[in-house]
Amino acid sequence: MSESLEIKTLQDRLDRIQELEEFTENCKKQLDKIYETLGWSRDYKREPMEQCPYDPNHRVPVRSMEKHKASCSLRKMGYSAEEQAEMVDPSVCYENSSVRSFTMDKSTQHQVILKARSAAPLMRMEGVFWQGQYSGQPVDVPQNHKRTTCDLTVADRLALYDHVAGVFSQEKQAASSSNDDLYVDLVSKLQKDDQQNEPKTHLELMAEMRDYKRRRQSYRAKNVHITKKSYTEVIREVINVHSGELSRQWREEEDEESTKSELSSLRHRQDERRSASSESRHSHSRRHRSRERSRDRESRKRKKKERDSRSPDDHHHNRKKKKKKKKEEREMEK
Incomplete structure (x- = not known):
């Protein structure tokens, strides 16, 4: 009886193992199908991961850590x-x-604001930022x-603008001062070659020799910015x-x-405007003259019509009046 029970339990275990093997094989087949549809491979090696310095719960691949x-x-x-989507790196x-x-x-931003705040007046003044208008606590750099x-x-933004403008102006002055020596020396040499057509005197030659010796002795100490550069770099700066x-x-x-x-x-536009204005004046005067002529013609026509409308008796009576008037004037003259 005991042997039969042992055989039965053994058979049950073998059946369970068989079922598990079939289940695992089925799971492997399903995984293979998923890999095949996605284009993945089982031999894929996992990339080395790093922990994010801002959040310890983030583990990111090394290649995308900076992003x-x-x-x-x-x-x-x-x-x-x-x-973040609207931000663009310029x-x-x-x-x-x-x-x-x-x-x-x-830190630089906070130092610049504190420096401007210390230089500002304590009390409120018109046209000047006072200390109460500056930020007292450090703020993250806005993005x-x-x-x-x-x-x-507003005071913080003005202080930061002045600081950046001052830094750029200092860099510009340093760059111009480094190139001034090269440019001035070349221009003065060209001008001397053009102007010195006469032979030099003995004193001028002695002075040039003295300056040449002095320059050779102090050349390595003063002109370090030229001696440390190669010939190509110097020529490049001259060309620039x-x-x-x-x-x-x-x-x-x-x-x-x-200009x-x-x-x-x-000038061309003004001439065109003048010509247009003169033409308009001439046309206006012509119109005015034509109107006056038409008015004269109309007045003449009216007078003629009035004369024609008068009767011959009235005309005769007017004649007699004129004669009588002339006769009276002659008598008065006598």
């Missing part, structure tokens, strides 16, 4: 998905242009116009300076030509 960090940081600052538009950009971080107007005051000067001259010539063309077009 995720940008969107996650904006989400942490309170920007919605619609606002750096692509200025890659091949001379437009410079400035990246502002939170769109809406956040700029909401998070920063001269091309900039030529472009400036061409622009001035184009501006002069455009001349505008003046000539204005």
Whole structure:
């Protein structure tokens, strides 16, 4: 009896194992069909994952970590998905242009605002921002116009603008000062070659030799910005300076030509207006003369009609009156 029970339990276990194997085979077939429809493969290797620095619950592949960090940081600052979709990185538009950009971080922004606030007056004054109009707490750098107007005051925005403009002006002055030496030296040399047609005196030659020796002794110390550069870089800077000067001259010539063309077009328009006004005056005077002539003709016709309408007796009576009047005048003269 016991042996029969053991055989039965063993058979039940084998049946269960068979059912599980069939179930797993069926599941594998279904998975293979899903992989086939999606175009996936079982041999796909999982990419290495990294943890997001802004949210520890986020694990992202390494290849898309930078993109995720940008969107996650904006989400942490309170920007919605619609606002992120409207944001565009403008750096692509200025890659091949001379437009410079400035990246502002939170600490720099707060320092600039505090510096402007400390320089402002304590009390309210007309036409000047006072300390109460500046932000006291550090604010995240706004990423769109809406956040700029909401998070920063007018005084804060003006202080940031002055700071960025000052940084750019300093960079421009530094770049121009580095190129001034090259440009001025070349221009002065060309001018000397053109002007010095006469032979130099002994004193001038001695002075040039003295300056040449001094320049050679202090050349490595003072002209470091030239000595550290290669010959190609120096020539490139010279070409850039001269091309900039030529472009400036061409622009001035184009501006002069455009102003001349505008003046000539204005004069042409004024002449046309004058001719049109003179023609209108002539036509007006002609119309006036024709009207006066027509009025004279009408008045003559009326007088003629009146004469024709008079009777011969009236005409005879008028004659007698005229004769009588002349006779009286002669008597009075006598």
